[in-house]
Amino acid sequence: MADSIIERLRAGGKKLTKARRAILEALERSSVPITAGELHARLRKVRVPIDLVTVYRNLGMLQKLGLVTAVGLHDGQMRYEVRHGREHHHHIQCRGCGKIVDLMLCPIKKLTAVVEAKTKFAVESHTLEFFGWCPQCR
Ligand SMILES: [Zn+2]
Ligand SMILES: [Zn+2]
Ligand SMILES: [Zn+2]
Structure with missing residues (x-):
């Protein structure tokens, strides 16, 4: 540990x-x-x-x-x-079988600056998950 x-x-x-x-x-x-x-x-x-x-x-x-x-x-x-x-990351889950895959990327970083500028909030975190059909289920 x-x-x-x-x-x-x-x-x-x-x-x-x-x-x-x-x-x-x-x-x-x-x-x-x-x-x-x-x-x-x-x-x-x-x-x-x-x-x-x-x-x-x-x-x-x-x-x-x-x-x-x-x-x-x-x-x-x-x-x-x-x-x-x-590292901070997001996920995609299959609607068919429930399989989950890590997406080792975050497309939100730029958007955070926009949200902060618009709302005057200090953004602490965000969630974003993707859903779809895996190669076995599509
Ligand atoms: Zn699947
Ligand atoms: Zn993960
Ligand atoms: Zn993120």
């Missing part, structure tokens, strides 16, 4: 408990965002005794500390992925 993660937790007054370590490791291993339910199932598979409520609570806390990002896709379920150490 990276020192910077432990530092970020400590700065937020949190410790790297066994459960939190397991959550972060399971998310690290996943190349695409997963739901809290999927995360819970993976933790059970590696015999981490943790209930779903605790998974949700820790995901919320890790999100607040900026270690995890929540991604909302078209099925209405929140999915989570590691943010720390990964």
